[in-house]
Amino acid sequence: MFKKVLTMFTAIGVVFAIAACSEKLDAGASCPLLCPEQAITLRDTIIDAAVSDTTVTGLPPIGAEGYLMLASHGDTVETRAIIRYDTIPQTYTKSGLDSTIVNIDSAYLITPIARPDSLRRPKVPLTIEAYDIDTTATDTVAAVLAPLFRPDRLIGSKTFAPESLLDTLRIPISTDTVLDRVKNGTKLRVGLRIVSTQGVDLRVGSSGLGLGVTLHIRASKDTAASPVNVAPTSHTPTDQPFLSGPLADFTIVLNGITATPPTLLGVGGVPSRRSYIRFEVPSHIVDSTTIVRASLLLTQSPNRRLDLHDSVYVYPLAVLASPAITNVGSLLQFVGPPGQFGLDSVRVAPADSGVVSFEIVGLVRTWRGQATTVSPRSVALRSAVEGQLPGEIDFFSTKAPAAVRPRLRITYVPQISYGLP
Amino acid sequence: MMMLMSRLTTRTIATALATVALSSIPGVSAHGQANLSVQGFGFPTGQFSTRTFGTGGALAELDPLSPINPASISIIPARMVTFQIEPEFRTVTTSSGSDRTTTARYPNVFGAMPVGHGWVMSLGASTLLDRTATTVFNTTQFLTPTDSVPMTTRFRVDGAMDDIRLAAGWLPLNWLRIGFGAHAITGHNLISITQSFTDSLQFAAFTQQRILGFSGGAVSAGFQLVSKNVTAGFSARHGGNLNLSSEDTLLTSAKVPNRYGASIAYTGIANSAIAIRTSRDDWSSLGSLGTPNLHAVDAWDTSVGADLAGPKIGDRILFLRGGYRTRTLPFQTGTHTVTEQSFTGGLGTVFAAGHVLGDFAVIHSNRSAEGLSASEHAWTMSFGISVRP
Numbered sequence: 085m086f087k088k089v090l091t092m093f094t095a096i097g098v099v100f101a102i103a104a105c106s107e108k109l110d111a112g113a114s115c116p117l118l119c120p121e122q123a124i125t126l127r128d129t130i131i132d133a134a135v136s137d138t139t140v141t142g143l144p145p146i147g148a149e150g151y152l153m154l155a156s157h158g159d160t161v162e163t164r165a166i167i168r169y170d171t172i173p174q175t176y177t178k179s180g181l182d183s184t185i186v187n188i189d190s191a192y193l194i195t196p197i198a199r200p201d202s203l204r205r206p207k208v209p210l211t212i213e214a215y216d217i218d219t220t221a222t223d224t225v226a227a228v229l230a231p232l233f234r235p236d237r238l239i240g241s242k243t244f245a246p247e248s249l250l251d252t253l254r255i256p257i258s259t260d261t262v263l264d265r266v267k268n269g270t271k272l273r274v275g276l277r278i279v280s281t282q283g284v285d286l287r288v289g290s291s292g293l294g295l296g297v298t299l300h301i302r303a304s305k306d307t308a309a310s311p312v313n314v315a316p317t318s319h320t321p322t323d324q325p326f327l328s329g330p331l332a333d334f335t336i337v338l339n340g341i342t343a344t345p346p347t348l349l350g351v352g353g354v355p356s357r358r359s360y361i362r363f364e365v366p367s368h369i370v371d372s373t374t375i376v377r378a379s380l381l382l383t384q385s386p387n388r389r390l391d392l393h394d395s396v397y398v399y400p401l402a403v404l405a406s407p408a409i410t411n412v413g414s415l416l417q418f419v420g421p422p423g424q425f426g427l428d429s430v431r432v433a434p435a436d437s438g439v440v441s442f443e444i445v446g447l448v449r450t451w452r453g454q455a456t457t458v459s460p461r462s463v464a465l466r467s468a469v470e471g472q473l474p475g476e477i478d479f480f481s482t483k484a485p486a487a488v489r490p491r492l493r494i495t496y497v498p499q500i501s502y503g504l505p
Numbered sequence: 506m507m508m509l510m511s512r513l514t515t516r517t518i519a520t521a522l523a524t525v526a527l528s529s530i531p532g533v534s535a536h537g538q539a540n541l542s543v544q545g546f547g548f549p550t551g552q553f554s555t556r557t558f559g560t561g562g563a564l565a566e567l568d569p570l571s572p573i574n575p576a577s578i579s580i581i582p583a584r585m586v587t588f589q590i591e592p593e594f595r596t597v598t599t600s601s602g603s604d605r606t607t608t609a610r611y612p613n614v615f616g617a618m619p620v621g622h623g624w625v626m627s628l629g630a631s632t633l634l635d636r637t638a639t640t641v642f643n644t645t646q647f648l649t650p651t652d653s654v655p656m657t658t659r660f661r662v663d664g665a666m667d668d669i670r671l672a673a674g675w676l677p678l679n680w681l682r683i684g685f686g687a688h689a690i691t692g693h694n695l696i697s698i699t700q701s702f703t704d705s706l707q708f709a710a711f712t713q714q715r716i717l718g719f720s721g722g723a724v725s726a727g728f729q730l731v732s733k734n735v736t737a738g739f740s741a742r743h744g745g746n747l748n749l750s751s752e753d754t755l756l757t758s759a760k761v762p763n764r765y766g767a768s769i770a771y772t773g774i775a776n777s778a779i780a781i782r783t784s785r786d787d788w789s790s791l792g793s794l795g796t797p798n799l800h801a802v803d804a805w806d807t808s809v810g811a812d813l814a815g816p817k818i819g820d821r822i823l824f825l826r827g828g829y830r831t832r833t834l835p836f837q838t839g840t841h842t843v844t845e846q847s848f849t850g851g852l853g854t855v856f857a858a859g860h861v862l863g864d865f866a867v868i869h870s871n872r873s874a875e876g877l878s879a880s881e882h883a884w885t886m887s888f889g890i891s892v893r894p
Contacts (some may be wrong), residue, residue: 106607107607108606108607109637109639109661110606111597111641112641112642113538113539113601113603114597114598114601114604115601115640116642117600117878118538118597118599118838119539124649124656124700125864183600268788374711379707443707495654495712497700497711504757504799
């Protein structure tokens with residue numbers, strides 16, 4: 085009997101011992117009665133920390149756009165999309181056998197687009213025209229390419245109803261032109277133009293995103309013949325693949341190039357631009373406290389040029405280049421991806437005004453204990469649709485009146501000893 | 506023995522590792538734990554063995570496994586190691602609600618070895634003050650009259666002030682036992698503050714850590730007088746300097762609390778003892794170790810209990826224990842002194858032909874502070890195992 089009791093008590097004891105190894109310590113219902121001094125004080129300060137800023141146009145560089153901007157707003161903005169097919173196959177496959185292309189039944193440009201949202205959807209039909217823009221001149225310059233968009237070089241066009249703008253457009257182009265390039269083994273370079281009775285924007289897929297405009301060739305009516313699909317490729321400049329690769333497709337701006345005045349910081353626009361802001365934050369805040377909030381406060385200046393109420397996401401980005409690089413244009417190309425360090429975007433429209441707050445605490449925390457040569461106190465601003473849509477967001481810069489200059493609001497926990505009861 | 510010691514100091518190792526991650530640590534004002542017992546530098550576990558706990562603490566001056574009276578180790582006949590697990594299940598109730606917590610403690614590890622000529626040496630570590638607690642609370646901080654942020658603060662303290670004792674006991678006469686001890690007061694408190702915000706878009710959560718290290722010393726001495734029916738024990742500890750440091754910076758200094766106590770037991774029943782004990786701890790000497798808001802008070806600790814030989818299981822005696830204890834805890838809640846009353850019970854027996862001693866005790870404690878509408882109830886299970894190779 086006693087043995088059973090002892091065994092039972094031992095078992096109970098073991099169970100309790102094992103259970104006790106798992107602590108449950110969280111308490112707090114009795115605060116503040118038993119823990120009245122637990123309050124943690126945050127401090128908040130707004131400082132004119134931005135010591136220099138500038139806007140650089142032409143970023144992202146030509147060929148690096150996510151989508152190609154195809155826009156037509158008359159004298160305000162006019163852009164063209166350029167697609168290069170520098171290698172076109174001369175054979176097609178039929179019943180498993182290769183055959184030389186001697187005739188072309190049809191040729192299309194399979195054109196991926198970013199589906200316009202309901203607010204940006206065109207209200208009237210639009211026409212996309214394709215031009216043969218092959219030339220021996222420097223064909224990345226708008227002034228050279230613009231005259232080539234003329235009737236005698238038109239190789240195809242198609243009109244689309246607004247509701248047909250879903251994800252891919254098929255634009256027929258001249259079979260004779262394509263056959264000529266196939267037979268001669270020469271390149272085909274196509275320029276796209278958008279035409280509408282109203283201002284219109286369309287984002288066309290680019291090879292940089294893996295969504296390049298495909299040249300689709302059907303060399304035979306025979307359904308057993310496989311079509312030939314040609315992806316955008318550029319061979320110029322020659323022997324410089326890091327330059328020629330991005331030029332497989334790109335955007336040129338014919339009308340509407342603007343510059344940002346010194347009192348403003350521009351983001352997006354035509355041509356696309358990014359802005360750079362450099363800070364000087366007191367060391368006693370960055371290095372000796374724990375920062376829990378850092379907001380870059382920018383006052384927006386309404387831009388009433390285009391797409392006034394079309395929202396654009398503006399990203400604050402970390403500048404990853406060291407201060408050894410002094411060219412701001414270069415600095416703005418060495419930026420972190422959106423979302424790095426927890427940096428989030430802000431949605432604004434070009435015509436908006438007022439103070440916009442960018443939360444950059446994740447970035448500011450990386451400055452702690454780091455020399456400015458290691459962790460530059462700077463931030464870049466870019467549009468999520470830079471180079472893709474013409475909307476431009478403007479903020480007042482450090483050269484604007486004091487009341488609207490960039491400011492940094494920092495909320496921090498000051499350094500006070502703790503832990504002593 | 507070394508394994509047991511290492512388990513006891515697990516938190517110490519963890520805090521040492523955490524030191525690596527620390528550099529200039531910003532801080533905040535944060536004090537106090539959300540209970541009555543773990544105020545100030547923590548809860549005094551008592552430095553009792555499980556057997557002594559079973560008697561409410563009454564045998565503390567006589568029990569060789571309790572690192573109180575160094576004279577008591579003189580009766581240890583052979584090499585021995587002992588280890589103790591002591592989970593506490595605590596409920597704190599105030600007008601604003603209740604908290605139930607579980608704290609795992611390993612308050613006593615101990616080894617002893619006879620060295621000849623009536624001398625026994627021992628080395629052990631016990632918890633002097635356990636500060637392990639976590640407080641979680643929600644507040645709203647107003648940054649400007651129009652800007653506020655709700656936040657959750659988690660204030661965790663992990664660690665203890667430990668007492669490492671090297672003791673020698675001597676049995677010069679059948680009726681006299683004498684002992685001396687040298688104490689190193691060590692240990693760490695790892696303080697962690699984590700603050701998170703409801704608005705995680707604008708605000709980023711953070712965690713700050715700080716290690717407070719204790720270093721100090723004390724000496725102790727005691728003796729026991731033994732007659733046929735009565736055994737009495739007396740001991741005292743004299744505290745030396747006690748320093749509190751953070752990394753390599755000395756923050757505060759104080760004195761290790763002096764302690765003196767006495768137990769007297771009636772041993773006229775075979776294998777049994779009925780005892781009463783009282784002791785005085787000069788905890789107020791720790792007052793200067795904290796901030797001016799820390800109020801430590803000198804405290805009496807009085808108990809009565811019995812360790813009775815119960816029924817036999819085979820050739821083993823099952824010891825039945827019971828006791829009552831009343832004491833004042835060392836640190837006030839604000840300006841309110843915290844007292845504790847405990848009822849205890851326990852069992853003990855030997856296994857493996859007397860090579861293993863197993864003890865179990867359960868302690869039910871009620872803690873309160875006069876003038877404060879808060880109460881604390883705790884069930885503590887103490888498991889002790891001693892091995893004589």
